[in-house]
Amino acid sequence: MAENRHKSLGLTDENVLEMYRTMLLSRKIDERMWLLNRAGKIPFVISCQGQEATQIGAAYALNREEDYILPYYRDLGVVLAFGMTTRDLMLASFAKGEDPNSGGRQMPGHFGSKKHRIVTGSSPVTTQVPHAVGIALGAKMQGKNFVSFVTFGEGSSNQGDFHEGANFAGVHKLPVILMCENNKYAISVPTDKQLGCEKVSDRAAGYGMPGYTVDGTDIFDVYEATKRAADRARSGEGPTLIEAVSHRLTAHSSDDDDKSYRAKEELESAKQDDPVVKFAAYLREEGLLTDEKEENLLKEIMDIINDATDYAEKAAYADGEHALKYVYGE
Secondary structure (H helix, E strand, C coil): CCCCHHHHCCCCHHHHHHHHHHHHHHHHHHHHHHHHHHCCCCCCCCCCCCCHHHHHHHHCCCCCCCCEEECCCCCHHHHHHCCCCHHHHHHHHCCCCCCCCCCCCCCCCCCCECCCCECCCCCCCCCHHHHHHHHHHHHHHHCCCCCEEEEEECCHHHCHHHHHHHHHHHHHCCCEEEEEEECCEECCEEHHHCCCCCCHHHHHHHHCCCEEEEECCCHHHHHHHHHHHHHHHHCCCCCEEEEEECCCCCCCCCCCCHHHCCCHHHHHHHHCCCHHHHHHHHHHHCCCCCHHHHHHHHHHHHHHHHHHHHHHHHCCCCCHHHCCCCCCCC
16 A cells, blocks of 8 residues: 555544554454354354455445445444444344344344444345435435445345346436445355456446446545545435455355365465455554554454453343334334
8 A cells, every 4th residue: 555545535543543443343343253153152144354444444435424324244344333333243143132233133244223324234135225225315305415325245236126226326316325345256156157247337337327446455445436426426416336346255154165166275365465454554554553552452352342242142132022023013
């Protein structure tokens, strides 16, 4: 990364250190969840590892007090940046009654928080795209200044929901940012077996919006593209499609074995491009991160994660008699 890149983008030293903290927190929560899953304590993990620069870079380019986000299941970094806590995420993973996403009713990775304007996702992929476009339509009709931000994988960009949503947003010039987190695999299917075009961003032209492909392992590339898209949306110029290309450093989920479709050498090569390591190296070059600072930060993060794990493990499950709550109008 070039010297002083953050300042050229209007980011302060404090901003980038906060971004790194959120990035490291998301990585360490994710690692803890894999350990809990393998110990038989939580049922499922769908990992953000390798995509943190995309998630944190985009989230920090938005207005986290006003904008609406519709994250997909890997977006641990996005929801942390928008105000969800480690405890919230652990309660969801343990499916406890206090889980603020769904009261323990949903699988992990199905984020939702009215307070933080995180719109609840659904298990069928890409249903969040038309919802995001509808929220952007609401902003336009009401003359509000918020932007709607939605993420999905490159496999999802082949679903009808993406195309219908993108077309509607393009026709009506809606303030929505469509971000494809391209980690090169739709579960086990590589990109070259999914797309007839070279890049997901090539599809933008068909819907009358700009499309950009950026390095999803470079937090500043993602920040810059998202900031430009958000400014464009707020000024009434309409939607943008951003494709952030990164790597999935784990299997698709804790129920998947990626050794059956992915060469070991490919994964080793991807690990050389780890966004957390890259960003830490930049901060060191800038003199913002030292061994001592990193050690203190790691200790603080592990204390938060240990506390959240203990709290969630001891928390009560939802009462059985509440099974029908939130199903029917009361």
